[in-house]
Amino acid sequence: MRFVDEFREPELISKTAEEIRRLAGTDRHYRTMEVCGGHTHAIYRFGLKDILPENIELIHGPGCPVCVLPMGRIDDGLAIAHEPDVIFAAFGDMMRVPGTQGSPLEHKARGMDVRIVYSPSDALKLARLNPDKHVMFFAIGFETTAPSTALTMMRAKVEGIRNFSVFCNHVTIIPAIRAILDSPDMRLDAFIGPGHVSTVIGCRPYEWIARNERKPIVVSGFEPLDMLQSIVMLLRQLKAGEAKVENQYKRVVPWEGNRAALRAMAEVFELRPYFEWRGLGFISQSALRVNDKYAEWDAEQRFEVPGIRVTDPKAAQCGEVLKGVLKPHQCKLFGRECTPEHPIGALMVSSEGSCAAYHNYEHRKAAMVSLSSIA
Amino acid sequence: MCLAIPGKIVEISSDNQDSALVDVVGVRRKIDLGLLQDDKPVPGDWVLIHVGFAMSKISEQDAADQMSTLRMLGEIDGAMQEIQGYGLEDVN
Numbered sequence: 155m156r157f158v159d160e161f162r163e164p165e166l167i168s169k170t171a172e173e174i175r176r177l178a179g180t181d182r183h184y185r186t187m188e189v190c191g192g193h194t195h196a197i198y199r200f201g202l203k204d205i206l207p208e209n210i211e212l213i214h215g216p217g218c219p220v221c222v223l224p225m226g227r228i229d230d231g232l233a234i235a236h237e238p239d240v241i242f243a244a245f246g247d248m249m250r251v252p253g254t255q256g257s258p259l260e261h262k263a264r265g266m267d268v269r270i271v272y273s274p275s276d277a278l279k280l281a282r283l284n285p286d287k288h289v290m291f292f293a294i295g296f297e298t299t300a301p302s303t304a305l306t307m308m309r310a311k312v313e314g315i316r317n318f319s320v321f322c323n324h325v326t327i328i329p330a331i332r333a334i335l336d337s338p339d340m341r342l343d344a345f346i347g348p349g350h351v352s353t354v355i356g357c358r359p360y361e362w363i364a365r366n367e368r369k370p371i372v373v374s375g376f377e378p379l380d381m382l383q384s385i386v387m388l389l390r391q392l393k394a395g396e397a398k399v400e401n402q403y404k405r406v407v408p409w410e411g412n413r414a415a416l417r418a419m420a421e422v423f424e425l426r427p428y429f430e431w432r433g434l435g436f437i438s439q440s441a442l443r444v445n446d447k448y449a450e451w452d453a454e455q456r457f458e459v460p461g462i463r464v465t466d467p468k469a470a471q472c473g474e475v476l477k478g479v480l481k482p483h484q485c486k487l488f489g490r491e492c493t494p495e496h497p498i499g500a501l502m503v504s505s506e507g508s509c510a511a512y513h514n515y516e517h518r519k520a521a522m523v524s525l526s527s528i529a
Numbered sequence: 530m531c532l533a534i535p536g537k538i539v540e541i542s543s544d545n546q547d548s549a550l551v552d553v554v555g556v557r558r559k560i561d562l563g564l565l566q567d568d569k570p571v572p573g574d575w576v577l578i579h580v581g582f583a584m585s586k587i588s589e590q591d592a593a594d595q596m597s598t599l600r601m602l603g604e605i606d607g608a609m610q611e612i613q614g615y616g617l618e619d620v621n
Contacts, residue, residue, distance in 0.1 A: 162597060192531050199602055245580070246610075272614035273581025275561055279617055295580075298531050302582040305563045350531050353577070353585045377598050405591045406533075406577060412585065415564045506531075 161200070161378050170382040171205045177389040178207045185211045185341055185478060186388060189331060190348035191218030191506030192376055198515035200378045210385065213478030214501075214508030216330045217348055219294045220247050221500045221507040222431045223323055226462040228253035231292045231321045232261055234457045241267045241284060243277040244292035251503055254464055258292075274306040274320075281310070281318035288317045290453045293324055297354045300324040300442060301415035304422040307444070307451045321453040322444050324423065327351050328359050329440035330431065335367055339479050344388040346381065347373035349403050356411025357399050364397040375403040422448050430463075432500035433472030470499035475508060482512035489517055533577040533584065534599070534608045535592035536560065538570050551578065553608075554596070558615040581615050 161167055178184060188194055194214040197203065203212065216222055232253050235242035242258060249259045249270060262268035267287070271277045277291035293303045303320055310318050327348060334340055347360055352373045360371045370391035374384035384402045391398060401407055422444060429441030444452035453459075466472060470487055474480040482488055482501065492498040494510045501509035536551035547563040549570070561582045562570065568586060570576055575592040576583035587595070599605045 161601070162594075190531070196602055270614070271617070272611045273561075275581050276615065276617050283617075295531070298584070299580055301564050302561075302580045305561065305582065309563075350533050350577075350579065350584070353533075375598075376602070377594070378601075406585055406587060408585075412564060412567075414566045415584070418564065 163379055167205075167379055167382060170379060170386060173386050174210070174382060174389065175207050177386065177393060178210055180209065183209045183211065184343050184389070184392065185213055186344045186346060186385065187213040187215045187334070187342050187478060188346040188374075188381075189215040189217045189327060190346075190351065191221070191504070192349065193346055193374065193381065194218070194508050194511050195506045196376050196378075196381065198511040200381075201515070202378060202381060203516075205378075205382070206385070211478075213342060214475075214482075214511070215345075216334065216431065216434060216476050217296065217327060217351070218501070218504050218506040218508075219296055219299070219323075219325060220251055220504040222325065222330075222433060223251070223294060224430045224432050225253055225464040225466075226430075227323055228258075229255070229462040229464065230459050231290070231453075232258065232266070233460050233462070234290055234321060234453055235261070235266055235268070237288075237457060239287045241269055241280060241287050241289045242292060243269045243271045243280055243289055245272065245294070246270045247504060248292055248294060252497065254462075274303045275309070278306050278310055278315060278318055281315050285317060288319065290457075291318070291320050293320050293322050295324055296327050296348070296351050297415075297419070298350045300423065301354060301412070301418045304418040307422050307448050308418065310451050311448065316450060319451050319453040319456050320444060322423070322442060324442040325429065325431070326425075326440055326442065327355075329437050330434065331363065333431075333434055333437045333440070334477055335363070335369070337477050340477055342369065342478065343392060344369055345371040346384050346388070347371045347399075349373065349375055349407065352401075352403070352407045352411065354412050354415045357401050357407065357409050358411075360399045364399050368397045370397050370400070372400045372402050373407055375406065432466065433476045435473070466499055472499040472501050472509075475501055482509040483517065485509070489513060531579065532599070532604060532608050532611060533579050533595065534612060535575055535587065535595040536578050536612070537592070538572050538574045538576060540572050549583070551576070551583075553578070553612045556609065556612050558612055558618075560615065578612075580611075
């Protein structure tokens, strides 16, 4: 409980933690997955595992868009940027993500025109400022980010800006949850639902998880108290034998989501029949591509895309970690060949990936604790 | 990746209703309001900003809470870097 004093409302946090202990009892093990990488990051950062009783196990889900992006897609995007007069624009998060021939940043060092943008609309601005070049925006992200890309493409169309395109890698969270639930070695009891994705999609898309899979899901905020309260809500449901969608993050997430954002996505994108997720493999209808109305702004339709496929080394057990079958440190490569500085597997790539989060916080902490006190 | 940064609407652009000036702890940048067209914010409102777009309206208290969450998560520098980068200010 050494971290509690640093938080706001430490008394309320202690009370909530007490309630979790009371509800959890000792006779049963609970396995909860937080879907969102932001939650994974927060769990480690706040040391929430130290607050929770041992029979509540947190499994870290697939909600880190940088992590689940196959290396081949990075290679494909970089291949387009090798065309003459193409500017490769992407968020800073993408810049250090390795492709087979190095990261975008390394390509920049070798002379590629690579720009960091903080907003897709700034990629469009780059196109306005560089009429003799073509700006390709390397788009990634879940439903939190996809509407901003969509609206930017709508603006490009309205303004008739034709030296701009999007290499679309947007993915959708629900099919990934379904894939995890469908895997035979899955043993989850409940879900902590993503916070900011839900500001866009709302809470309804999770209803099948409760209804068909009989798993409770609580959409949660990111503060320690938010997540502890969400765990209380999940435990209450599990104790009562219920399975409902609940919204702990009401102050930000409307039940119906953001309709204007959903409209923008529907205007520009359509579902891909299937898309590869690093660590999870091919998942049907799990990603977005640009529809024919916006073909002119679709990098995949405008350029020759090699369609590179890169398989992760067999020794990397990302899939098992994603499904909660293995803890990050139980992977054979963890902390040895695969580190945040030299990521081999998907989950080490970004600080929101469970292996990187585990490495950055737990591993360092564990290194300072003597073996006797662990035993 | 999924930073949500609280900001206060300072003014709506007179020639473009989808463009607003926001204040994020003293830093002022233009953001896009196009994703809030069903519930347009007005000057003085607080919004959560993600990649240059207002995603949802929030209360002043929630804005303060969100700022402290970013601080606790060690993401405040990243958030300010993002805000300062809007409009290509930091792009070379």
